[in-house]
Amino acid sequence: MTYSTNGRRVLITGGTGSFGKTMVRRLLDRGVGEVRVLSRDEAKQDDMRRQLGDDRVRYHVGDVRDYDSVLRASRGIDYVFHAAALKQVPSCEFFPLEAVRTNVLGSANVVEAAERNGVGSVVVLSTDKAVHPVNAMGMSKAMMEKVAQAHARNNPNSATTVSCVRYGNVMYSRGSVIPLFIEQIKAGRAPTVTDPGMTRFLMSLDDSVELVEHAFQHARPGDIFIRKAVACTVGDLAEAVCELFDVPAKLDVIGVRHGEKQDETLASREELAQADDFGDFLRVPLDARDLNYALYVSEGELGRGPREDFNSANAPRLGVPEIVELLRTLPEVRAELALRDPVLAC
Numbered sequence: 001m002t003y004s005t006n007g008r009r010v011l012i013t014g015g016t017g018s019f020g021k022t023m024v025r026r027l028l029d030r031g032v033g034e035v036r037v038l039s040r041d042e043a044k045q046d047d048m049r050r051q052l053g054d055d056r057v058r059y060h061v062g063d064v065r066d067y068d069s070v071l072r073a074s075r076g077i078d079y080v081f082h083a084a085a086l087k088q089v090p091s092c093e094f095f096p097l098e099a100v101r102t103n104v105l106g107s108a109n110v111v112e113a114a115e116r117n118g119v120g121s122v123v124v125l126s127t128d129k130a131v132h133p134v135n136a137m138g139m140s141k142a143m144m145e146k147v148a149q150a151h152a153r154n155n156p157n158s159a160t161t162v163s164c165v166r167y168g169n170v171m172y173s174r175g176s177v178i179p180l181f182i183e184q185i186k187a188g189r190a191p192t193v194t195d196p197g198m199t200r201f202l203m204s205l206d207d208s209v210e211l212v213e214h215a216f217q218h219a220r221p222g223d224i225f226i227r228k229a230v231a232c233t234v235g236d237l238a239e240a241v242c243e244l245f246d247v248p249a250k251l252d253v254i255g256v257r258h259g260e261k262q263d264e265t266l267a268s269r270e271e272l273a274q275a276d277d278f279g280d281f282l283r284v285p286l287d288a289r290d291l292n293y294a295l296y297v298s299e300g301e302l303g304r305g306p307r308e309d310f311n312s313a314n315a316p317r318l319g320v321p322e323i324v325e326l327l328r329t330l331p332e333v334r335a336e337l338a339l340r341d342p343v344l345a346c
């Protein structure tokens, strides 16, 4: 089934974040009837209200942890993009139950409320850290994916299609390493690098929005969509930022933080064995068998498939010059360069 948002009502949980703001603008450009933003922070909502000045956007102060607030916010809604989450790896390590409350139970509330209100489609935003998770943030997101898939498995006749998207590090997202490196360089300090050999996927905000739109257009219940992405080492990333700002590439190596992985995985080999390849995107379908495995023995499949996961160590790797070029395409980086020296921005 394909969907259109033209004239429809859409709810974005966590709608004042980087993803939410970009998505709201796109929906407004495409003639959405109403966008509801559900989030906790009234000040951020007020900033957004003044910036956008569009009365098709309605603001709901509330928390996905509170089922009643989600139920109210999703009344009369056609589609939901669920972005509200606790996302910082180190803070979730210190407060894992908070990650469970928001990322697992909050997501269950969103799915349940959508089902109750007859919403047509819910796209749930997940992360590469949910695959082979080692930290509380990734574990809670892995459980969120399971909650979304269980809805599909347990409600085969539901009017609500629930799907997930998984993506890697979004460049320049709030609190992430690229703006941190830039701040450090501006303050005359060397960028702090955890482990120069650590690898991460690189995605732009637009890539992440397109992935959500792709899922929205193509999802069958319980699907997980992944966007193929390039990767780099954090050492090369720091060097690229130094080069862009024309400072010597001297790195301050600080060691790995709580719960960090050396490399991230977008799709496990088991998922790749089942996945459909759409060029830029992969679809991992729901395993819709029921618990009576005996039914499947005669047609059971052996676990043949790729020998490797798709991870940030074996993904196409960008070197320093390519990262420099990629960073130059980011509006925030261009703005910083223009402030520092208009010549560097060119």
Ligand SMILES: O=c1ccn([C@@H]2O[C@H](COP(=O)(O)OP(=O)(O)O[C@H]3O[C@H](CO)[C@@H](O)[C@H](O)[C@H]3O)[C@@H](O)[C@H]2O)c(=O)[nH]1
Residues within 6 Å of the ligand: 087, 088, 089, 127, 128, 129, 167, 168, 169, 170, 175, 176, 177, 178, 180, 192, 193, 194, 195, 198, 199, 200, 234, 256, 257, 260, 264
């Ligand atoms: O001072 C620092 C801080 C971080 N890093 C490294 O930079 C990389 C990226 O770090 P960061 O931007 O903090 O992102 P992650 O911890 O990888 O997590 C981000 O990326 C995830 C996707 O993988 C999202 O789900 C999370 O919400 C988001 O915080 C990691 O290798 C860090 O070890 C440094 O080298 N120096």
